[in-house]
Amino acid sequence: MKGGSLILNKRAEYEDDLKQSGLKNTKSRKAIIDILIQSDQPITAEQIYLKLKESKTEINLSTVYRTLETLDNKGLVTKLSIMDDDRMFFEYNKMGHRHYLVCINCKKIVTIHGCPLTSYEEELEKETDFHIVGHKLYLYGYCSDCKKK
Template sequence: MSEDYKDCLRTHGLKSTKARNGVLAILSAEASVITVDAVYQTLQERGCKVNFSTVYRILEMFTERKLTEKIFLPDEGKYGFSLRRTGHTHRLICLRCHKVVDLAHCPLSDYEKEVAAKTDFEIVGHNLELYGYCPECRRKKP
């Protein structure tokens, strides 16, 4: 596997293994959120002999180490994963193809300050995910 994956794993305090490198390679090639099932299936197709539970544990470990993000996919009733993007991001997620589009502007910063003032909470962060259908999927919709 690529030295880049080994370095990435080392940076996040993880050992480089064939399965972890394989998961990273799959996530790196995806512009969308991908489910554990899809990662497992792709690894199997590539000849990587790994259990489904191992793939799940790898993705959960990556999420704990801030390497990936775990994102709920309401249309499927399960979670998917994507590589963590740098910086403060908000995203649009297509319910059909799971494509992710980052929003350039944070629409919540003023609201966050207002809520903090009203509640005396020290707010340290937030997430915003908007779900819908991308233009390509809308065109294909029956």
């Protein structure tokens, strides 16, 4: 039940976020954000669409794309573009920032737990008098399965 309570807490939070962004809490937005919250890594619009279909949610793929674009424009989701891949990956922006290892060969995405840049950010702010408000980190390479091949 721990995952269920996380979703309920996050749902109340994103309902506030939608309202503050001037967006209505529509059925499709709610369903898409719920899937993003449940995912432990960024996922594509197609993956979201398939999960919605599995749960018998009536929605078009074009609606998923339009909804993600709207949520991205309002800062509620973030996009991840993987090197040499035309697909965009999405994640809910209010889950706390995360960093990823991305396999160049199979496109597997692995979450890096913890932030290795916190102290470096503080150092840079002092050095440059630049107020840093965020960052993204994607490290590219080969996963253990692809390395063996």
